[in-house]
Amino acid sequence: MEQILAFAADHYLMSILWVVLLIAIIVTYAQAATSKVKALSPQQATLLVNRNDGVFVDTRSIDEFRKGHIHGAINLPAERIRKNDTAALEKYKSAPIVVVCATGMTAKSMAQQLTKAGYENVALLQGGISAWQGASFPLVNK
Numbered sequence: 086m087e088q089i090l091a092f093a094a095d096h097y098l099m100s101i102l103w104v105v106l107l108i109a110i111i112v113t114y115a116q117a118a119t120s121k122v123k124a125l126s127p128q129q130a131t132l133l134v135n136r137n138d139g140v141f142v143d144t145r146s147i148d149e150f151r152k153g154h155i156h157g158a159i160n161l162p163a164e165r166i167r168k169n170d171t172a173a174l175e176k177y178k179s180a181p182i183v184v185v186c187a188t189g190m191t192a193k194s195m196a197q198q199l200t201k202a203g204y205e206n207v208a209l210l211q212g213g214i215s216a217w218q219g220a221s222f223p224l225v226n227k
Contacts, residue, residue, distance in 0.1 A: 139177070140159055
């Protein structure tokens with residue numbers, strides 16, 4: 086124990102950074118565990134949507150969507166979700182909805198927004214379209 090304290094005293098900046106990093110990791114895990122929105126792998130998302138008549142909701146721009154999207158996905162850009170313009174999803178109020186973006190970063194906040202709007206079974210595609218392509222799953226071009 087004395088060695089740890091001596092090290093911390095000699096390298097206080099590094100010690101502070103390690104403590105901050107540890108706290109950040111704990112907070113991230115706590116948020117993930119208590120979040121109503123779960124992150125799914127491409128395989129898990131596909132099973133959820135196919136087995137339970139769910140839908141993928143792609144929050145990317147129309148141009149990005151046209152370049153390649155998941156078959157059957159509904160394009161609902163993030164700006165529309167932020168404005169609560171979600172009429173296209175009304176029939177999916179209690180069905181599984183998997184929110185998709187380019188990398189998985191925007192999808193989390195959009196999924197939380199949909200949950201607040203009353204959608205009951207919302208998840209997000211962890212890693213977004215990038216993870217989908219990384220898993221060698223197909224995209225549709227229209």
